[in-house]
Amino acid sequence: MRILILAIALLFAAPAAARAQSAKQFKTPDSASKVSETLAWASEYLAPEIYEKWWREIAACEKLPLPLAHYQVRFYQVNAWRFYDLAHPMYGIDFFGKKVLMWAVGLSYGKDLEMYLALPHIYEEIILKHEMIHFLMYWAGEKPDKTLSDPWHPPARFETCGVTTQYYGPSQ
Ligand SMILES: [Zn+2]
Numbered sequence: 001m002r003i004l005i006l007a008i009a010l011l012f013a014a015p016a017a018a019r020a021q022s023a024k025q026f027k028t029p030d031s032a033s034k035v036s037e038t039l040a041w042a043s044e045y046l047a048p049e050i051y052e053k054w055w056r057e058i059a060a061c062e063k064l065p066l067p068l069a070h071y072q073v074r075f076y077q078v079n080a081w082r083f084y085d086l087a088h089p090m091y092g093i094d095f096f097g098k099k100v101l102m103w104a105v106g107l108s109y110g111k112d113l114e115m116y117l118a119l120p121h122i123y124e125e126i127i128l129k130h131e132m133i134h135f136l137m138y139w140a141g142e143k144p145d146k147t148l149s150d151p152w153h154p155p156a157r158f159e160t161c162g163v164t165t166q167y168y169g170p171s172q
Contacts, residue, residue: 110138
C-alpha cells in the first residue's frame with residue numbers, strides 16, 4: 001500500500017484553551033484496536049531532544065531558515081499505524097485511475113503549529129524531517145505548486161536530503 005505523508009495548512013488556529021487534548025478528529029483503520037493500550041487516541045507529547053537536531057539538519061540541507069517558531073510546534077501522537085483527518089480527508093489516484101482515500105503517517109498544520117504522527121513512527125527521522133519541511137516551507141512563504149500533480153510535495157524539496165514522499169517502512 002502506498003501511504004502518503006500529507007500536510008494541510010489550515011486556515012484557523014486551535015483555541016488556546018484546549019491545547020493538551022487534540023481538537024482534531026482522526027479516522028484510524030481499526031477503531032477498536034489502539035497501538036498503545038495506555039495512551040489516548042490522540043495526545044500531545046514532549047518533543048524528544050533529537051527533534052531539535054533534525055530541525056537544524058533539515059533546515060540546513062534545504063537551505064531554508066529555521067525560525068524561532070519551531071520551538072512552539074506541538075507534537076501529538078495518533079494511537080494507530082496510520083490515520084487521516086476526518087474533517088479533511090485527502091484523495092489520490094490509484095493505478096487504475098480510481099479516486100482513493102489516502103492514509104497518512106504524519107500530518108502538519110502550519111498555522112496551528114501542530115504536527116501529528118502515527119505513534120509507531122514518532123522516532124522515524126525521515127518522517128519527522130518530511131513533516132518539518134512542510135513547516136519550513138510554510139514559514140518561508142513557499143506556496144503549493146499548482147503545476148505539479150502533487151502541489152504540496154515539490155520534488156526539489158521532498159526528494160532530497162534523505163527525505164521522501166513515499167513511505168515504505170513498517171506498517172500494519
Ligand atoms: Zn507531506
